[in-house]
Amino acid sequence: MLSQLALSIAESATLKLNETAALLRDKGEPVIHLGGGEPKSRAPIDAIIGCTAVLNTGEVRYTPADGIPALKKAVIRYTEQHYDRAVKPENVIVSSGAKQSIMVALYALLDPKDEVILPVPYWVSYPEMVKLAGGVPVPVRAADGSFEPSIADIAQAVGPYTKVIILNSPNNPSGAMYSEDFVRQVVELCEQKDIWLIMDDTYNRLVFDGRQSTNAYAFTGEDVDGSKLVVVNCVSKMYAMTGFRIGWAVGNRDLVKAMTNIQSQQTSGPATPSQWAAVGALNGVQNSIDALRVTLENNRDVMVARLSAIPGVKVVKPAGTFYAFPDFSAYEKSSQKLADFLLEKVRVVVVPGKEFGMEGHLRMSFCGTLKEIKEGIDRIQWALDPNAPNEIFLGSRKLIRDWL
Ligand SMILES: Cc1ncc(COP(=O)(O)O)c(C=O)c1O
Numbered sequence: 001m002l003s004q005l006a007l008s009i010a011e012s013a014t015l016k017l018n019e020t021a022a023l024l025r026d027k028g029e030p031v032i033h034l035g036g037g038e039p040k041s042r043a044p045i046d047a048i049i050g051c052t053a054v055l056n057t058g059e060v061r062y063t064p065a066d067g068i069p070a071l072k073k074a075v076i077r078y079t080e081q082h083y084d085r086a087v088k089p090e091n092v093i094v095s096s097g098a099k100q101s102i103m104v105a106l107y108a109l110l111d112p113k114d115e116v117i118l119p120v121p122y123w124v125s126y127p128e129m130v131k132l133a134g135g136v137p138v139p140v141r142a143a144d145g146s147f148e149p150s151i152a153d154i155a156q157a158v159g160p161y162t163k164v165i166i167l168n169s170p171n172n173p174s175g176a177m178y179s180e181d182f183v184r185q186v187v188e189l190c191e192q193k194d195i196w197l198i199m200d201d202t203y204n205r206l207v208f209d210g211r212q213s214t215n216a217y218a219f220t221g222e223d224v225d226g227s228k229l230v231v232v233n234c235v236s237k238m239y240a241m242t243g244f245r246i247g248w249a250v251g252n253r254d255l256v257k258a259m260t261n262i263q264s265q266q267t268s269g270p271a272t273p274s275q276w277a278a279v280g281a282l283n284g285v286q287n288s289i290d291a292l293r294v295t296l297e298n299n300r301d302v303m304v305a306r307l308s309a310i311p312g313v314k315v316v317k318p319a320g321t322f323y324a325f326p327d328f329s330a331y332e333k334s335s336q337k338l339a340d341f342l343l344e345k346v347r348v349v350v351v352p353g354k355e356f357g358m359e360g361h362l363r364m365s366f367c368g369t370l371k372e373i374k375e376g377i378d379r380i381q382w383a384l385d386p387n388a389p390n391e392i393f394l395g396s397r398k399l400i401r402d403w404l
Contacts, residue, residue: 175318
């Protein structure tokens with residue numbers, strides 16, 4: 001019999017959708033995948049050179065569980081450059097993806113019943129990760145229904161068991177970037193109430209309209225070792241290196257030591273070639289990030305314009321990431337039902353908002369091609385419009401109302 005824990009953990013909805021899309025494509029189905037979470041560009045050449053150099057030696061060994069010194073050094077430089085904070089190697093842990101950094105932080109911080117506050121909408125994995133670590137996820141909705149709760153909404157959720165708050169800005173799934181004021185107030189609240197704050201900055205370089213993402217360190221007078229602020233990032237999204245599985249956390253050295261002990265028992269440390277790839281990416285030419293950001297910004301504009309043209313659909317322009325989170329509740333309140341319908345009817349993959357704690361919304365990625373974005377949304381519009389003709393050419397494909 002499986003454990004209670006195993007039975008309580010849901011499958012990753014987004015990874016499952018990737019599988020569904022791949023299976024349908026293999027069968028020759030004309031799937032448009034707007035559910036994905038990774039840029040389509042190639043990893044930077046400096047990453048490939050760094051990785052292949054170590055592979056070519058044929059000596060690929062275990063590394064320190066918290067990462068090779070060269071990568072920690074690159075992370076320290078990154079932290080100085082983007083957060084204006086000088087940190088030491090003892091403040092840095094490199095993990096197999098940002099996901100593992102967050103996971104080992106939660107293992108290191110949570111006792112049974114400890115609560116973790118998650119502003120809604122939250123990244124799909126947070127609640128399950130909190131549960132895996134024995135904690136209790138506490139979703140907090142904005143009283144005004146927006147993508148950014150107020151500090152009063154958050155403060156109201158704080159109780160004797162509150163141990164951690166996780167903020168992800170810019171945010172997956174909404175693409176929203178929390179205001180500086182909100183982040184500052186959360187930092188202050190955490191300091192007053194002795195709560196750990198994990199800033200998941202996975203998308204901090206993919207911000208549009210000339211804006212900069214918010215640096216939570218700017219709002220604390222504490223140095224890193226006196227602080228309960230943990231900043232997480234990864235090479236996954238900004239360098240299009242999802243498959244390398246390298247992320248990191250920067251924080252208090254006692255916490256980092258505990259995280260390292262846990263990680264050393266879990267995986268012994270991240271894969272060696274991937275770590276050298278990350279060194280290459282972080283130390284190499286940085287223009288691939290700019291190129292990706294410009295492409296994504298253009299894709300966003302096209303997606304938002306098309307979605308806004310669908311009667312009844314409400315969409316907030318994403319400030320960053322590669323996700324939009326439109327409200328389709330005028331058509332269907334159950335986001336799962338709507339996502340299933342769109343997959344079945346027009347073979348468009350989207351992620352139901354309920355996976356992120358917000359019904360009525362769908363998460364749509366704009367990290368694919370413009371052609372996919374345009375055709376995907378045209379198909380959705382056609383599927384939802386009862387007055388649309390029964391047969392229609394969308395892009396190069398003829399759709400018939402009962403084509404499935
Ligand atoms: C908000 C957020 N945090 C963390 C991750 C995981 O990053 P990694 O692939 O480096 O584990 C993702 C990936 O989708 C994400 O969206």
